[in-house]
Amino acid sequence: MKIQGNTVLITGACSGIGKIMARICLEKGARQLVIWDINESAIDATVQELSPLGKVCGFRADISDPASVDAAYAATRKACGDVDLLINNAGIITNNKSFAEQTDQDIIRTIDINTKGAMFVTLRCLHDMQARGRGHICNITSSAGMLALPKMALYTSSKWASIGWSQSLRIELTREKSPVHVTTIAPYFINTGMFDGIRSFFKIQDPEVVARKAIRAVERDRWYRGIPFSQHFIRLMQGIFPQTWFDFIFGDICGLYTVMDHFKGRQQHHTQQAR
Numbered sequence: 526m527k528i529q530g531n532t533v534l535i536t537g538a539c540s541g542i543g544k545i546m547a548r549i550c551l552e553k554g555a556r557q558l559v560i561w562d563i564n565e566s567a568i569d570a571t572v573q574e575l576s577p578l579g580k581v582c583g584f585r586a587d588i589s590d591p592a593s594v595d596a597a598y599a600a601t602r603k604a605c606g607d608v609d610l611l612i613n614n615a616g617i618i619t620n621n622k623s624f625a626e627q628t629d630q631d632i633i634r635t636i637d638i639n640t641k642g643a644m645f646v647t648l649r650c651l652h653d654m655q656a657r658g659r660g661h662i663c664n665i666t667s668s669a670g671m672l673a674l675p676k677m678a679l680y681t682s683s684k685w686a687s688i689g690w691s692q693s694l695r696i697e698l699t700r701e702k703s704p705v706h707v708t709t710i711a712p713y714f715i716n717t718g719m720f721d722g723i724r725s726f727f728k729i730q731d732p733e734v735v736a737r738k739a740i741r742a743v744e745r746d747r748w749y750r751g752i753p754f755s756q757h758f759i760r761l762m763q764g765i766f767p768q769t770w771f772d773f774i775f776g777d778i779c780g781l782y783t784v785m786d787h788f789k790g791r792q793q794h795h796t797q798q799a800r
């Protein structure tokens with residue numbers, strides 16, 4: 526879907542790649558940008574920061590709460606009209622504890638935001654997109670949704686589910702010859718602050734580059750985009766190598782299984798600038 530002339534809704538757009546994708550959409554001539562975030566003060570600041578580039582409005586939404594999603598969607602429709610492109614971007618990582626140390630609350634929060642949140646938002650937008658006969662849904666998942674990684678069991682499982690859901694939705698809509706398209710984005714670690722402290726053998730990615738590639742994938746109606754491209758081969762590697770070899774090569778030698786050992790997470794919230 527072309528960005529120019531369309532209304533774009535991005536969840537979690539007050540920080541990280543969400544905020545950068547928001548800026549890129551405005552630069553590409555989006556008719557209107559709608560930002561949703563749970564962080565109310567960051568919404569005002571982001572609207573102010575991006576407004577010189579085009580028409581921007583923001584609404585507080587907790588995507589893990591269907592009532593909050595309903596309220597934000599109703600407010601969006603009233604103030605901004607129909608959504609043409611939805612980018613499900615909001616997501617969290619709670620900690621780097623082993624699974625045994627997690628609490629029920631950690632489990633619920635991670636799955637509610639990372640997995641169910643995108644489904645709640647999509648359900649609202651999808652019905653209207655289908656009725657109008659046009660629309661595009663882009664889901665920001667993670668390559669952690671294909672890799673089982675220690676000390677991030679909740680995050681990986683939430684993203685694993687998210688990839689499965691996003692791809693199932695894409696197949697359903699494609700088989701129905703629906704005019705609504707779905708793009709699944711699966712990036713490797715990005716330097717946004719969300720995973721501060723991690724030590725990775727593979728390059729931690731520049732947020733601007735990832736955001737640009739994600740928007741480009743939407744413009745090309747791509748079904749799936751791993752970022753970087755090497756992420757397309759994760760499942761191939763898992764199929765080729767016996768599990769013990771895969772664990773040894775990628776887990777031990779490349780250090781993927783210790784990547785979270787020094788994780789600190791975001792120390793300062795929402796400090797990234799879109800520029």
Ligand SMILES: NC(=O)c1ccc[n+]([C@@H]2O[C@H](COP(=O)([O-])OP(=O)(O)OC[C@H]3O[C@@H](n4cnc5c(N)ncnc54)[C@H](O)[C@@H]3O)[C@@H](O)[C@H]2O)c1
Nearest residue numbers: 537540541542562563587588614615616667714715717719
């Ligand atoms: N940073 C990485 O290394 C990385 C790698 C792969 C995938 N991802 C995914 O990309 C997406 C964006 O990551 P980022 O690093 O830019 O994150 P970020 O932490 O910079 O931004 C996330 C945004 O989501 C918002 N948010 C959190 N909970 C919310 C809720 N319940 N309702 C609405 N908004 C909420 C936050 O306030 C924040 O503005 C996430 O889904 C993340 O899982 C990130």
